Amino acid sequence: MAVFTKVSEEQLHSLLERYFVNPEIRLFEGISAGIENTNYFVDVQDESGFSRWVLTLFEMVTPEELPIFVALTQQLAAAGVPVPAALADHDGQSIQNIAGKLCILVPRVTGRQLEDPSVEQCRRVGRLIAELHLAAKNIGEYRAVVRNQAWLEDHEKALEGHMPQNDAALLKGEIQYHHDDRSNWGDSPKGWIHGDLFVDNILFDAEQVSGIIDFYHACHDYWLMDLAVACNDWCYALGQGYQQQKLAAFVEGYDSVRPLTDSEKKQWSSALRLAALRFWISRLISLHGGGYQSQAEQGEVFKNPDEMKEKLLAACKQSCPV
Structure with missing residues (x-):
């Protein structure tokens, strides 16, 4: 959500005329948080009243995939x-083009990102993720996992020369572990997952969740992977490890809505490890890849890969709390 593509006020006004009658721009401001797409806050006054929006320009999502996310x-x-x-x-069209990029306009969600989630907030989000999974069961669109085993192996080779020898050995060993572990997932249930449920992608208004944002990692994968990605962020303190009370509440909240299967419980540590591995690799790619992210107009776009390496190592010692 950093600003990679600059949009002029004239371009914005032309876009808004597609949606509103006689729109007046009351606020137009780049959002510096996030690392993949360009986002702007946009406030509009038109004949029906005042409204607040987020304009998202897509830097990576393909024209073929974007309609899937929108639907x-x-x-x-x-x-x-x-x-x-x-x-x-x-x-009736939701996908537009501005400054040479595909874009959408979504309502601006009230609320805030939590700085230090409480045990009860972790429980509430665990329940919400289970509700999301069940609500998406009958949605017909499909998107395969991008960060699959082939993706892991391809990037291991590309990153090898950029890493200290010990890190390269760890990366290689983890990728081999997940290659060998694939048959152990058995009948673990699959479906739509968000894929990126970090603290900054779930907003709270008072004690209620006001919005789940940034679905651009969504795909069909093991439901357990959504839970693992979230717990690696919501229930982990760098330098201290997993916060066991938060971790138990998060998983118990999920389990109270959609009980985990025996297969999922057995794969808990593997899921945490795979979630950390995928994001370790993606952060290394961002850091060493030299792509569009290095051209950001504003915002800190690189996240520390070592944080994910730390979580990967800690995940090896975890057992399922339910």
């Missing part, structure tokens, strides 16, 4: 999941 969020919102869905213009 997914629209259907989740229709099912009552707190997801800001893309607005349709006068012609």
Whole structure:
């Protein structure tokens, strides 16, 4: 959500005319948080009143995949999941083009990112993730896992020369572990997952979740992977390890809505490890890849890969808390 692509006020006004009658721009401000897409806050006054929006320009998502994400969020919102869905213009179109990039306009969610989630907030988010999984069961769109075993192996070779020898050996060993572990997942249930449920992608208004944002890692994968990605962020303190009370509450909250299977419980540590591994690699790619992220107009776009390495090592010692 950093600013990689600059949009002029004239370009924005032309876009807004597709959605609103006689729009006036009251606020137009780049969002510096996040690392993949360009986002702006946009406040609009038109004939129907005042409204607040987020304009997202896609730096990585392909034209083929974007309609899948838009349809997914629209259907989740229709099912009552707190997801800001893309607005349709006068012609019923949700996907537009601005400054040479595909874009959408979504409602600006009230609320805040939690700085230090409480045990009860962790429990509440665990329940919400299970509710999201069940709500998405009958959504017909499909997107395969991008960060699959082949992706891991391809990037291991590309990153080898950028890493200290010990880190390269750890990376290679973990990728081999997950290659050998694939048959152990058995009948663990699959479906739509968000794929990126870090603390900054779930907003709270008072004690209630006001919005789940940034679905651009969503895909069909083991449901357990969503839980693992989230717990690696919500229930882990750098330098201290997993916060066991938060971890137990998070998983218990999920389990109270959609009980974990025996296969999932057995794979708990492996899921935490794989979640950390995928994000360790993605952060290494961002750091060493030299792509568009190095051209950000504003915002800190690189996250420390060593944080994910630390979590990967800690995950090896974890057992399922339910």
